[in-house]
Amino acid sequence: xxxxxxxxxxxxxxxxxxxxxxxxxxxxxxxxxxxxxxxxxxxxxxxxxxxxxxxxxxxxxxxxxxxxxxxxxxxxxxxxxxxxxxxxxxxxxxxxxxxxxxxxxxxxxxxxxxxxxxxxxxxxxxxxxxxxxxxxxxxxxxxxxxxxxxxxxxxxxxxxxxxxxxxxxxxxxxxxxxxxxxxxxxxxxxxxxxxxxxxxxxxxxxxxxxxxxxxxxxxxxxxxxxxxxxxxxxxxxxxxxxxxxxxxxxxxxxxxxxxxxxxxxxxxxxxxxxxxxxxxxxxxxxxxxxxxxxxxxxxxxxxxxxxxxxxxxxxxxxxxxxxxxxxxxxxxxxxxxxxxxxxxxxxxxxxxxxxxxxxxxxxxxxxxxxxxxxxxxxxxxx
Amino acid sequence: xxxxxxxxxxxxxxxxxxxxxxxxxxxxxxxxxxxxxxxxxxxxxxxxxxxxxxxxxxxxxxxxxxxxxxxxxxxxxxxxxxxxxxxxxxxxxxxxxxxxxxxxxxxxxxxxxxxxxxxxxxxxxxxxx
Ligand SMILES: [Zn+2]
Numbered sequence: 001x002x003x004x005x006x007x008x009x010x011x012x013x014x015x016x017x018x019x020x021x022x023x024x025x026x027x028x029x030x031x032x033x034x035x036x037x038x039x040x041x042x043x044x045x046x047x048x049x050x051x052x053x054x055x056x057x058x059x060x061x062x063x064x065x066x067x068x069x070x071x072x073x074x075x076x077x078x079x080x081x082x083x084x085x086x087x088x089x090x091x092x093x094x095x096x097x098x099x100x101x102x103x104x105x106x107x108x109x110x111x112x113x114x115x116x117x118x119x120x121x122x123x124x125x126x127x128x129x130x131x132x133x134x135x136x137x138x139x140x141x142x143x144x145x146x147x148x149x150x151x152x153x154x155x156x157x158x159x160x161x162x163x164x165x166x167x168x169x170x171x172x173x174x175x176x177x178x179x180x181x182x183x184x185x186x187x188x189x190x191x192x193x194x195x196x197x198x199x200x201x202x203x204x205x206x207x208x209x210x211x212x213x214x215x216x217x218x219x220x221x222x223x224x225x226x227x228x229x230x231x232x233x234x235x236x237x238x239x240x241x242x243x244x245x246x247x248x249x250x251x252x253x254x255x256x257x258x259x260x261x262x263x264x265x266x267x268x269x270x271x272x273x274x275x276x277x278x279x280x281x282x283x284x285x286x287x288x289x290x291x292x293x294x295x296x297x298x299x300x301x302x303x304x305x306x307x308x309x310x311x312x313x314x315x316x317x318x319x320x321x322x323x324x325x326x327x328x329x330x331x332x333x334x335x336x337x338x339x340x341x342x343x344x345x346x347x348x349x350x351x352x353x354x355x356x357x358x359x360x361x362x363x364x365x366x367x368x369x370x371x372x373x374x375x376x377x378x379x380x381x382x
Numbered sequence: 383x384x385x386x387x388x389x390x391x392x393x394x395x396x397x398x399x400x401x402x403x404x405x406x407x408x409x410x411x412x413x414x415x416x417x418x419x420x421x422x423x424x425x426x427x428x429x430x431x432x433x434x435x436x437x438x439x440x441x442x443x444x445x446x447x448x449x450x451x452x453x454x455x456x457x458x459x460x461x462x463x464x465x466x467x468x469x470x471x472x473x474x475x476x477x478x479x480x481x482x483x484x485x486x487x488x489x490x491x492x493x494x495x496x497x498x499x500x501x502x503x504x505x506x507x508x509x510x511x
Contacts, residue, residue, distance in 0.1 A: 144440035
């Protein structure tokens with residue numbers, strides 16, 4: 001196993017990019033990453049995309065993206081694990097470089113969600129079609145059921161959920177790539193249109209277009225390309241029951257817990273050693289469950305921890321400094337890579353107004369569906 | 383939904399058919415080919431109890447097309463007397479009457495109308511008791 005580093009990053013702005021196609025945005029992110037790394041050639045590529053087939057009726061996007069990026073000829077593989085497609089694509093790229101199979105690997109994620117498809121319907125394909133979706137549940141509905149159980153069991157409040165969105169919008173307001181660069185308030189969240197009780201529109205991440213790419217290489221070659229390579233300390237994934245109702249405890253995201261535990265073991269560190277983290281806040285409740293199940297705070301205490309400001313930029317463990325999925329946007333296949341880019345920028349000291357002081361070690365957690373798949377990466381600046 | 387895909391699920395949707403691992407006794411709904419507890423592959427067919435309670439729930443206000451005319455409607459995770467859980471609508475109630483822990487009974491109902499042709503699709507829904 002060779003050590004692996006990230007040597008370049010590139011992403012589009014996230015949002016409603018009506019003037020650009022899925023290939024335009026992927027190529028834009030890819031070219032930025034190639035330019036940032038200063039590499040001449042790419043040996044191999046992975047593309048994370050949840051459901052380009054349902055969103056833009058285009059499959060086979062591994063080949064299209066290699067073609068339009070001007071690097072056709074190389075092997076290219078598309079990875080799908082619902083909203084964890086990007087994170088899982090990075091794990092595949094990591095495996096290819098660490099194994100010695102190839103040196104320079106481009107890993108990207110992309111989704112074009114605003115080209116007219118029914119997004120609620122397309123996203124629901126990440127749940128159990130026959131036993132969840134058939135009976136009328138939606139994704140906000142699944143997370144709403146987690147929220148309701150969490151509130152009932154641990155006393156998590158409506159206000160605490162809202163505070164996740166308030167914090168993430170505050171961070172996103174200073175992220176030039178974010179879809180919503182504006183702040184919100186507790187009342188703004190609570191009084192927004194109800195989507196699935198108790199979650200309002202402002203508890204939900206938006207429908208977005210966007211792409212994000214990173215370039216990997218063996219750590220011992222990284223200094224050739226950059227002064228600030230970021231080493232991948234851990235790359236771990238896990239799975240759980242696809243249907244929320246089949247899990248013993250609906251408030252525990254077991255795949256998050258398992259992927260986190262293996263990542264901390266692989267990196268040889270503990271949750272307390274993380275300086276900054278991006279977690280999968282597709283809904284406000286998801287961030288609360290993720291910080292608990294990753295071990296940043298005890299189970300059931302995530303709401304209180306958020307209310308105390310411990311996850312804010314100046315808190316004990318700053319979470320979602322990019323604005324998270326909530327404010328930055330959530331083009332599902334691209335999300336896992338965009339999370340990584342925020343951590344790389346933080347560790348390079350390039351995060352501007354969002355910079356966490358002395359950030360040396362960062363973590364990303366990307367999840368699919370209602371938590372049936374989760375990927376955790378841990379990074380350290382070299 | 384194409385018809386083979388619909389009729390394949392009829393035993394579960396109309397009759398709540400589940401299977402029980404002969405080795406460890408765990409019940410699966412829908413039936414599985416391998417037990418995820420003990421990896422046993424021998425099962426007996428059983429019918430789930432229609433009595434249960436609400437584990438958690440939500441009120442869907444934004445729904446996909448085939449449910450759009452039903453909003454707002456309640457969806458819950460229900461645990462049957464056999465300790466099997468499923469996702470189901472809670473019908474014939476005001477959303478404010480639904481609470482975690484409340485007892486329900488599973489009944490046979492129309493679930494949705496398929497696509498442009500409007501073919502009726504059936505299955506189970508819960509009602510408060
Ligand atoms: Zn068994």
